[in-house]
Amino acid sequence: MSAASGLVTIGEAMALVAAAQTGGWAHHRDLELSVAGAELNVAVGVRRLGRPATWISRVGADGFGELMLRELRAEGVDAVAAVDDTRPTGLMVKERPNSLHTRVRYYRAGSAASALTAFDLPLERIQRAAVLHVTGITPALGPGPASAVQLAVDTARAAGVTVSLDVNYRSALWSRSDAGESLTPLVKQADVLFAGPEEASLIVPEADPEDMAYRLAELGPQQVVIKMGADGAVSLIDGELRRTPAIPVQVVDTVGAGDAFVAGYLTELMEGAGADRRLATAVAAGAFACTALGDWEGLPTRADLPALQATEAVHR
Numbered sequence: 001m002s003a004a005s006g007l008v009t010i011g012e013a014m015a016l017v018a019a020a021q022t023g024g025w026a027h028h029r030d031l032e033l034s035v036a037g038a039e040l041n042v043a044v045g046v047r048r049l050g051r052p053a054t055w056i057s058r059v060g061a062d063g064f065g066e067l068m069l070r071e072l073r074a075e076g077v078d079a080v081a082a083v084d085d086t087r088p089t090g091l092m093v094k095e096r097p098n099s100l101h102t103r104v105r106y107y108r109a110g111s112a113a114s115a116l117t118a119f120d121l122p123l124e125r126i127q128r129a130a131v132l133h134v135t136g137i138t139p140a141l142g143p144g145p146a147s148a149v150q151l152a153v154d155t156a157r158a159a160g161v162t163v164s165l166d167v168n169y170r171s172a173l174w175s176r177s178d179a180g181e182s183l184t185p186l187v188k189q190a191d192v193l194f195a196g197p198e199e200a201s202l203i204v205p206e207a208d209p210e211d212m213a214y215r216l217a218e219l220g221p222q223q224v225v226i227k228m229g230a231d232g233a234v235s236l237i238d239g240e241l242r243r244t245p246a247i248p249v250q251v252v253d254t255v256g257a258g259d260a261f262v263a264g265y266l267t268e269l270m271e272g273a274g275a276d277r278r279l280a281t282a283v284a285a286g287a288f289a290c291t292a293l294g295d296w297e298g299l300p301t302r303a304d305l306p307a308l309q310a311t312e313a314v315h316r
């Protein structure tokens with residue numbers, strides 16, 4: 001399959017150090033090393049569901065960057081990433097103080113990906129994509145990454161490529177007012193918009209998810225999806241309002257569920273599927289992501305999807 005049938009996404013991924021047990025670092029020092037980043041998670045999710053995916057970024061000339069590129073190769077994601085020998089790959093640390101909470105800390109200031117600029121973009125790949133997916137994390141990394149996202153979106157729109165935006169507000173990176181101001185113009189340029197209710201309220205004043213969806217659609221996106229965790233999603237797609245329940249699962253770790261949901265939705269969009277099917281695959285992928293530690297390791301392939309309906313937990 002060519003990139004023309006696939007997703008292109010841009011963003012930072014980090015090495016992910018996660019506690020292997022609950023209890024906090026002071027008591028349990030076992031850790032697991034992986035990689036994660038919202039856009040990388042989406043690229044892996046799309047690829048697992050069967051569509052081509054390209055991930056554009058920068059990594060450090062270090063073991064973490066090497067690990068990231070290896071993982072992406074193993075997943076079949078096409079990585080277009082400059083290796084920067086002056087800056088490190090960013091790091092994210094995920095601690096589980098108890099079974100109820102996950103605490104995430106970033107060590108990403110001055111990272112290779114925060115030096116991303118418009119010069120890192122292979123514009124012809126964006127022009128040939130089926131969907132360009134960006135998130136509100138990248139503009140928060142600095143003026144270089146913000147200008148790269150803007151150019152990517154402008155390029156996609158000029159080429160008639162569908163633009164997808166996940167608001168993905170990260171309070172450790174910027175204030176709500178800065179995020180609202182910077183992301184509103186991007187929302188207006190998006191065809192598909194994903195946001196949680198708290199994130200949507202950065203852009204519009206409404207408090208009710210259905211009202212938010214209508215107000216966001218007035219800004220431009222024909223497809224607005226409000227992700228609501230265990231409550232599923234509210235969407236306004238081509239003028240039609242839907243409530244899609246989540247699929248109940250035994251939750252291990254919800255971080256990355258939103259990216260899985262986006263991957264499910266966008267894969268079906270690229271397949272030409274209708275809104276009901278896009279949302280069904282989105283909630284299924286979101287549920288899968290909740291069942292495993294790690295941001296993307298638990299993401300499903302097509303063959304995995306029916307397992308959510310299975311009644312027996314052990315298959316022999």
Ligand SMILES: Nc1ncnc2c1ncn2[C@@H]1O[C@H](COP(=O)(O)OP(=O)(O)OP(=O)(O)O)[C@@H](O)[C@H]1O
Nearest residue numbers: 227228229230232246255256257258259261283286
């Ligand atoms: N506890 C859960 N049980 C079942 N499905 C869930 C659960 N949490 C999330 N999901 C599924 O995943 C989707 C996205 O989750 P959520 O709304 O938490 O996204 P998010 O806040 O963007 O996540 P993140 O930024 O951590 O990736 C939900 O709409 C739902 O379909």
Ligand SMILES: O=C(O)C(=O)C[C@H](O)[C@H](O)CO
Nearest residue numbers: 036037038137255256259295
């Ligand atoms: O928060 C970020 O910047 C990340 O990209 C890290 C995680 O992988 C992401 O939050 C999961 O959606």
